[in-house]
Amino acid sequence: KNEVEQSPQNLTAQEGEFITINCSYSVGISALHWLQQHPGGGIVSLFMLSSGKKKHGRLIATINIQEKHSSLHITASHPRDSAVYICAVGIQGAQKLVFGQGTRLTINP
């Protein structure tokens, strides 16, 4: 079993829909990261959080440490949000990240 599991693996939605991507992990972590990888390949860090909730524009990330679960939400989705969203966890006491397989999101106009 992977230490970091994301669901769904693929998600297609219409412009304007509310999007939720889930991430569950099975190890002790110091922080959880959400990253975005566009079709061109570049990877950008969206959020790093260790508790509660963070918001940036239309993106919201939440984490429940007790349940070992995080969600990434996108409100009022737009075709430019189409990308692969990657969850990664920072292992306690280390600088290493363990990555999920990613969720491929496609937003149709």
Next chain:
Amino acid sequence: NAGVTQTPKFRVLKTGQSMTLLCAQDMNHEYMYWYRQDPGMGLRLIHYSVGEGTTAKGEVPDGYNVSRLKKQNFLLGLESAAPSQTSVYFCASSYGSRGRNQPQHFGDGTRLSIL
């Protein structure tokens, strides 16, 4: 600022050839990482460095060597390329903070094909 720059962006090698991938960062980051990304799998850590002159193995180090002679540069070497090393390679860097996680900054990737 350029951020994290990887060289080259694309390369095709024949089995048994050697090459070096260069990663350069201009953010004065202590920590640097090399990952590989393969279809259907998450990014996997090959090697990493927590400072100039130091390197450490990650999850999948076999067949690769690294060097961090200067703080801003992290080199990944393939001594004898194999088809299984066909992948997209990403370099990343971050501030070091006594083991606490920091956001990682990624390069644009190097697409490497081994024939």
